[in-house]
Amino acid sequence: MSLNMGQPSGSSEAEELLSLKRALAExxxxxxxxxxxCIKDARVRTQYAQDIQSVSREFTEAVTTGRMSARSAAEQVNALRNQIMDLSRLRSSPVGRAYATSLKQQGRTLAELTEKYAVRLFQKPFSALTEAQQASVYAEMVAAGGRADPAVMALSRTLGKVxxxxxxxxxxxxxxxxxxxxxxxxxxxxxxxxxxxxxxxxxxxxxxxxxxxxxxxxxxxxxxxxxxxxxxxxxxxxxxxxxxxxxxxxx
Incomplete structure (x- = not known):
């Protein structure tokens, strides 16, 4: 008759059960x-898109009805968009915030945007544009202020589903x-x-x-x-x- 010198089966089963519970807990x-x-960042990004679209619509209407100049509207839309971006990052997860920061560390200034859209629309620096062309640049900036990055929005929707x-x-x-x-x-x-x-x-x-x-x-x-x-x-x-x-x- 042989003797079982190993651990008792009850002890082994208890250890296996504990290991399983730890694995399931992890x-x-x-x-x-x-x-x-994923869910939080998707919701934050969706809300961000809705907020900037609302701001853009409001100031576009103000310019169209003559209640505000295109320049003044562009200034305020840019400032509000940057504020909304900063607030959205505060509400994001650490990973979402790091990803957003890797794409854009901070909001763009009005000068940066006027040059960007001047070149895009007229292939000239902003200072070389006529007054009417500058007004067109400001109007485009107001409209663009409501556009979220399509690639980022697509990724956000995918992460939300995941x-x-x-x-x-x-x-x-x-x-x-x-x-x-x-x-x-x-x-x-x-x-x-x-x-x-x-x-x-x-x-x-x-x-x-x-x-x-x-x-x-x-x-x-x-x-x-x-x-x-x-x-x-x-x-x-x-x-x-x-x-x-x-x-x-x-x-």
Missing amino acids: LQATASNFAAM GRRIFLVSLAVAAYEIYEAEDKPREVARQGVLAGAGVAGGVAGGAAAVGMGVCAATAPVCVGVAALIGGVLFAFGADLTFGTLYPQAGR
């Missing part, structure tokens, strides 16, 4: 974090864990903690990476990796804390 945190970032799909993955993981749990009310609470910690950790991780100089403010990939790591670490810590405060009942 998946839950990553899915929740990524989904939240985010919603990944959110469904997160829900599926949570549903599986709840179904398998003996104490279902406790597991519902635990899944809520994991999801919340994953999102909070993502925001904190991305912001900390930029603030501490680990990632440049214009490096969305680096910030994204930091956000995902932060989400996993926060979720892991939250899971340990939750298990300490609300231990599972003995069999």
